[in-house]
Amino acid sequence: MNTQPADADDWVDLGPAEALRDPPLREVVLGRTKIALSCVDGAFGAVSGVCNHAGGPLGEGRLEGAYVECPWHRWKFHHRTGEGEPGFEEDRVPRHEVEVRDGHVWVSRQAATRRHKAPHAPHPLARPLEAHTGALRVLGLSTTNLDPAHPRYSTSQALLVSALDHARLELGCETRRIELAELDFRACEGFYSRSARACTWPCSITQMDPNDRMETVYEGLVHWADVVLVATPIRWGAPSALYFKMVERLNCVQNQITLADKVLIRDKVCGLIITGGQDNVQGVAGQMLGFFAELGFVFPPFPYVAHTRGWSAEDMENNVAYVRRSEELHQGARELAARAARLAQVLRWGAGEVCASRVARGGRKASRPHAPEA
Ligand code: FES
Numbered sequence: 154m155n156t157q158p159a160d161a162d163d164w165v166d167l168g169p170a171e172a173l174r175d176p177p178l179r180e181v182v183l184g185r186t187k188i189a190l191s192c193v194d195g196a197f198g199a200v201s202g203v204c205n206h207a208g209g210p211l212g213e214g215r216l217e218g219a220y221v222e223c224p225w226h227r228w229k230f231h232h233r234t235g236e237g238e239p240g241f242e243e244d245r246v247p248r249h250e251v252e253v254r255d256g257h258v259w260v261s262r263q264a265a266t267r268r269h270k271a272p273h274a275p276h277p278l279a280r281p282l283e284a285h286t287g288a289l290r291v292l293g294l295s296t297t298n299l300d301p302a303h304p305r306y307s308t309s310q311a312l313l314v315s316a317l318d319h320a321r322l323e324l325g326c327e328t329r330r331i332e333l334a335e336l337d338f339r340a341c342e343g344f345y346s347r348s349a350r351a352c353t354w355p356c357s358i359t360q361m362d363p364n365d366r367m368e369t370v371y372e373g374l375v376h377w378a379d380v381v382l383v384a385t386p387i388r389w390g391a392p393s394a395l396y397f398k399m400v401e402r403l404n405c406v407q408n409q410i411t412l413a414d415k416v417l418i419r420d421k422v423c424g425l426i427i428t429g430g431q432d433n434v435q436g437v438a439g440q441m442l443g444f445f446a447e448l449g450f451v452f453p454p455f456p457y458v459a460h461t462r463g464w465s466a467e468d469m470e471n472n473v474a475y476v477r478r479s480e481e482l483h484q485g486a487r488e489l490a491a492r493a494a495r496l497a498q499v500l501r502w503g504a505g506e507v508c509a510s511r512v513a514r515g516g517r518k519a520s521r522p523h524a525p526e527a
Pocket residue numbers: 204205206207208209223224225226227228
């Protein structure tokens with residue numbers, strides 16, 4: 154690359170045009186300036202290589218007709234003018250002069266136009282966190298996969314309902330329940346894998362897709378709840394697929410700590426309800442505790458209640474019957490809600506006792522030693 158001035162002191166020779174036509178979009182770096190150099194239908198264009206949205210590398214994107222599409226979240230800018238796509242022309246990145254002289258592509262080091270970011274109303278989720286002074290708020294997250302049109306009895310959800318009812322009716326908390334199966338939300342598309350900074354808060358998908366309902370979970374966890382109770386079945390020794398789908402989308406919450414030194418989950422309490430026809434309760438609980446701890450949640454003593462009848466018990470109809478009639482298990486779920494609420498109270502008011510001298514045995518390890526069956 155010849156960086157000697159040509160007829161002005163600001164032009165740079167990028168090299169032979171023939172060599173720069175393919176690939177039709179590339180990043181060129183001139184000192185500290187990144188340029189997205191493109192060639193569409195034989196015409197070269199040069200615009201800033203830094204996207205207006207979150208700084209994505211436009212030169213590493215792709216061409217969509219005459220527009221450069223950002224590889225991070227697909228904002229588009231005209232490859233020659235730098236203007237946003239139709240309807241968003243005001244959102245423009247700087248344009249650089251580009252000319253072909255004697256078979257070489259020359260580009261101006263200084264931009265010919267200025268960057269302009271059209272005002273975008275901040276997403277409601279981006280509002281500051283606010284403490285509230287009302288009753289404690291308990292959010293239940295049910296992650297089992299139910300078909301709302303053909304409901305069935307879910308053991309994890311049933312225990313969650315008992316916990317929430319107790320929180321509302323006996324503890325005076327406000328409660329909400331989110332059933333992930335009723336939320337239409339997209340799987341994480343791995344923006345983080347392109348660049349840590351491509352994973353934004355609020356989530357890029359939430360900002361781009363008004364039909365994506367993950368916003369309900371973000372709102373509940375980040376802005377609304379003091380206590381979150383997460384219920385999952387055990388599926389092949391792990392939490393449910395819906396649980397993991399949600400967890401992947403929560404990466405943007407955890408990522409704010411990494412990228413922006415911003416903790417979005419503060420002084421919030423998490424408790425877990427885990428049920429399954431087969432075992433691995435401790436493995437499932439460990440996975441969930443690890444993730445919610447990394448979000449910033451704290452845990453009450455005995456942070457989960459669980460139930461399984463063991464490796465060889467595939468007779469799920471009996472499992473359902475067992476949970477339905479087990480007052481002990483439902484009491485365990487109620488007391489989990491109570492322990493979590495007590496901790497939330499201590500966090501809010503700085504006084505009180507979290508751990509009682511006795512704990513409900515239902516849902517606790519070996520709560521009821523089983524005699525061998527005859
Ligand atoms: S679209 Fe370019 S950084 Fe988001």
